Every structure is written in C-alpha cells, then in structure tokens.
Amino acid sequence: MSPSYQPIAFEDKLSRFTDQWAPRVIAEMNDNQFKLVKIEGEFVWHTHHDTDEAFIVLAGEMAIEFRDGQVTLKSGEMFVVPKGVEHRPYAALVCSVLVVEPRGVVNTGDVGGAMTADNDMWV
Numbered sequence: 001m002s003p004s005y006q007p008i009a010f011e012d013k014l015s016r017f018t019d020q021w022a023p024r025v026i027a028e029m030n031d032n033q034f035k036l037v038k039i040e041g042e043f044v045w046h047t048h049h050d051t052d053e054a055f056i057v058l059a060g061e062m063a064i065e066f067r068d069g070q071v072t073l074k075s076g077e078m079f080v081v082p083k084g085v086e087h088r089p090y091a092a093l094v095c096s097v098l099v100v101e102p103r104g105v106v107n108t109g110d111v112g113g114a115m116t117a118d119n120d121m122w123v
Helices: 010-014
Strands: 024-029 032-042 053-059 061-066 069-074 078-081 088-102
Touching (some): 010 024, 010 032, 069 078
Antiparallel strands (some): 053 078, 053 088, 061 069
16 A cells, blocks of 8 residues: 555645644644644643643644743744743634644643543544
8 A cells, every 4th residue: 555645735634623732633743743733722730741842823822931031922933842841832812733743742741630631632
C-alpha cells in the first residue's frame, strides 16, 4: 500500500468536533502528537513535570496564566510552556489551538479531575 500524500487541513479537522478542552490528534511525528483543541473560559491550574507543551493559536486569542504573570497569544502566535511550570490556559471567546506534545500527555497534567479529556482521540 502506498502512502497518502495529502495535507492536513486544520479548518476541516476543526469542523468535525464541537466539544471544548478535548484535544484531537491530527498527526504524529516521532513520539510527538499534534492536537487540535477548541477552548473557551478557564482551564485548571496544572503542571506537566516531564515535558514542555507548545501552544500555536490558529484562530482567536488566548492567554496562558502563570502564578507570576501571563502571556497573551493571538492567531499566528505560539508559546512553549517549559516542563514543570504551573499554568492555566484561558480564552474569553472560542479559540482554536494546535498543541504539540509527546504522545500520552494528559491535558490536565498532574491534577486530573472533570476536565481531563480522553487521550489519543483522533479526528
């Protein structure tokens, strides 16, 4: 069977789901996953002790809050949260984000709870 040489269209993938704070995998590279997620409102404070986490805003605007400040990201901007840094993503309005992180990373990191999404969900 020959490989499929087709681009991954973010808008097409984003149109296939409506739930928020539930990342969907769209591709893998080595041991990393590329995940699309729609966010709105506040997430939970959490930490990923073993990995960095990259946020790339595709549409909208979001903030990543830290205990000592925050960074605001608009469409076309990205930020990498270093491993071990407690953070909380937030978006006043619906925001579409591409997250890049190693396979198996739980979205709520070390805290768990009701906002923990199923892992390794593909769209």
